[in-house]
Amino acid sequence: MQIDDHLFALLFEDTPVCIMILNVDGEVKFINKFGGYLFSCPKEQLIGKTLESYINSYNFGPSWDDLWQNMVKGRMQEARVEVGRGNNDDVICLVSSFNIENCPDCIALVFRDITQELKASEQIEKKNVEMAKMNTELIRSNAELKKVSELKSNFLSIASHELKTPLTSIKGYSDIIIDNFRDKLDSGIFRMIESINRAADRLHKVVNNILDVTRIEQKRLRLRPETFNLAVMANDCIEELSQFTLKRGITFKCHMESNPPSFYGDKMRMHQVFTNLFSNAIKYSPDGSPIDVYITTESENRFHIVIKDHGIGVDKAEQKNIFDPFYEVGSTNRHSTDYTKFMGGGTGLGLSIVKGIIERHGGRIWVESEGIKENSFPGSEFHVLLPIHSEISWDDDETKSLYFEDPRIIDPSELEEEQELMDEEVSILLIDSDREAVEIARMVLESAFDIHVAESGELGLLYAFEKRPSIILMDSYLPGLDGYRICRILRSQEETRNIPIAFFSAGTQNDEIQKCFASGADDFIVKPFSGRELVDKIWRLLMKKKEEETFK
Ligand code: ADP
Numbered sequence: 001m002q003i004d005d006h007l008f009a010l011l012f013e014d015t016p017v018c019i020m021i022l023n024v025d026g027e028v029k030f031i032n033k034f035g036g037y038l039f040s041c042p043k044e045q046l047i048g049k050t051l052e053s054y055i056n057s058y059n060f061g062p063s064w065d066d067l068w069q070n071m072v073k074g075r076m077q078e079a080r081v082e083v084g085r086g087n088n089d090d091v092i093c094l095v096s097s098f099n100i101e102n103c104p105d106c107i108a109l110v111f112r113d114i115t116q117e118l119k120a121s122e123q124i125e126k127k128n129v130e131m132a133k134m135n136t137e138l139i140r141s142n143a144e145l146k147k148v149s150e151l152k153s154n155f156l157s158i159a160s161h162e163l164k165t166p167l168t169s170i171k172g173y174s175d176i177i178i179d180n181f182r183d184k185l186d187s188g189i190f191r192m193i194e195s196i197n198r199a200a201d202r203l204h205k206v207v208n209n210i211l212d213v214t215r216i217e218q219k220r221l222r223l224r225p226e227t228f229n230l231a232v233m234a235n236d237c238i239e240e241l242s243q244f245t246l247k248r249g250i251t252f253k254c255h256m257e258s259n260p261p262s263f264y265g266d267k268m269r270m271h272q273v274f275t276n277l278f279s280n281a282i283k284y285s286p287d288g289s290p291i292d293v294y295i296t297t298e299s300e301n302r303f304h305i306v307i308k309d310h311g312i313g314v315d316k317a318e319q320k321n322i323f324d325p326f327y328e329v330g331s332t333n334r335h336s337t338d339y340t341k342f343m344g345g346g347t348g349l350g351l352s353i354v355k356g357i358i359e360r361h362g363g364r365i366w367v368e369s370e371g372i373k374e375n376s377f378p379g380s381e382f383h384v385l386l387p388i389h390s391e392i393s394w395d396d397d398e399t400k401s402l403y404f405e406d407p408r409i410i411d412p413s414e415l416e417e418e419q420e421l422m423d424e425e426v427s428i429l430l431i432d433s434d435r436e437a438v439e440i441a442r443m444v445l446e447s448a449f450d451i452h453v454a455e456s457g458e459l460g461l462l463y464a465f466e467k468r469p470s471i472i473l474m475d476s477y478l479p480g481l482d483g484y485r486i487c488r489i490l491r492s493q494e495e496t497r498n499i500p501i502a503f504f505s506a507g508t509q510n511d512e513i514q515k516c517f518a519s520g521a522d523d524f525i526v527k528p529f530s531g532r533e534l535v536d537k538i539w540r541l542l543m544k545k546k547e548e549e550t551f552k
Pocket of ligand 1: 276280281284309311312313314322323327328329347348349350351352380
């Protein structure tokens with residue numbers, strides 16, 4: 001193909017921009033075909049005309065006259081203008097001017113229709129503004145949500161803390177009555193006390209569950225991993241639940257490999273996972289039905305655990321939600337009937353804790369079920385994928401040694417024997433402003449130990465220096481000098497440096513236990529404590545001190 005003048009002329013005429021040549025007086029000398037279309041007027045009619053009657057300024061910019069004067073003086077290369085088109089819609093054009101070589105008396109103009117481009121960019125601009133608005137709104141509501149969630153977590157944490165203190169009294173007193181007054185009380189009253197004691201245990205469990213949920217939500221669930229056999233643990237949990245399964249004729253069938261690899265994770269937390277999942281399977285199944293538990297090594301590095309029941313099933317729409325805290329499916333009535341009732345209604349916390357623990361171990365949990373069906377039991381399968389060797393480490397080295405010690409449960413009556421081993425009278429200083437906690441501790445301990453009580457930090461310090469007790473038990477929250485400061489002072493003085501110190505702690509606040517250790521304490525006793533636990537802790541601390549003295 002030859003590119004000749006004719007071809008150029010065609011290109012010039014048909015190109016989709018308006019090209020025109022004007023003389024210095026602004027009269028049109030030449031205009032291409034597209035120019036006629038753009039100005040909506042036969043191009044011949046434009047020849048010899050000036051453009052001011054066709055062109056308006058754009059967006060309150062300069063008039064065509066001013067623009068043209070600048071073009072003539074060679075000062076303006078490009079501007080936006082509005083081209084009026086009579087009966088047709090006006091269009092916005094980008095007009096550029098340039099001089100033509102060898103033609104000093106003329107100026108070439110090119111008009112490019114940018115109406116659609118502008119509309120599109122205006123739309124984008126509008127959308128951008130809307131998005132920016134939505135973004136700001138989102139950031140604001142996110143911040144609000146975070147605040148509400150923090151408030152909720154703090155509220156739960158404080159409420160649980162406050163609940164733990166009266167629980168100490170309820171649990172402590174009822175423990176004491178059960179242990180010591182069985183023969184002296186009317187059997188009806190004794191049963192009521194036992195019922196109070198069980199209710200306190202249930203409430204304690206709920207409070208602990210709420211605390212676990214807040215720990216998970218605030219990403220401060222601490223793990224203490226060790227190596228153990230998951231299948232053995234599953235069997236142990238099933239055994240522990242046998243009082244419920246036997247009563248209701250429910251049977252667990254375990255399908256496990258003969259030699260599974262050891263699991264590396266938090267033993268106590270995994271026990272909680274199995275117990276929750278197994279309890280649910282029992283709770284939501286009819287009497288006499290089987291529950292299958294499969295633990296298989298899926299690949300070299302993960303376990304696949306399935307708990308399959310033949311219970312009421314989980315609606316498909318609810319299968320994600322049931323892992324949210326406080327979420328219970330609407331049909332809970334169905335499992336509260338006598339037919340399927342296990343431990344009464346739940347709190348909707350179990351699965352969210354299970355999910356939190358599994359995810360903290362790097363695993364995942366989901367449920368599969370055909371959904372709830374009238375008058376039938378489609379069942380549910382809870383699936384857990386768990387790395388065999390979770391990439392978790394000890395979060396809290398200071399409590400590691402304590403955690404691994406087997407909690408020995410000592411009957412207070414054994415204390416006298418133990419006392420003899422100590423070769424000296426053991427005296428205990430209790431520093432606590434919570435009278436009821438002091439009273440319970442006193443009732444449990446006074447038969448075997450010499451007890452001194454101080455209700456404030458200052459008095460506690462005074463007694464500590466004066467009496468040099470064998471052990472000090474104190475609360476962290478005290479009027480005046482708080483427990484942590486007292487502990488630091490005692491540790492800094494020669495006379496009191498080696499006295500074992502344990503804190504009473506509700507264990508609910510951020511870093512409370514760390515703060516106990518950081519101030520120099522040897523141990524902590526979480527409220528509500530049982531008499532047996534208290535005695536056990538005291539005994540261990542005394543033995544530790546004795547060992548240290550022997551090896552000095
Ligand atoms: P809850 O204390 O109510 O049992 P969970 O968090 O353990 O709380 O469970 C949340 C909800 O999930 C339950 O209320 C129940 O509706 C449903 N769910 C849990 N496990 C099962 C199961 N094995 N079969 C049927 N529904 C279940």
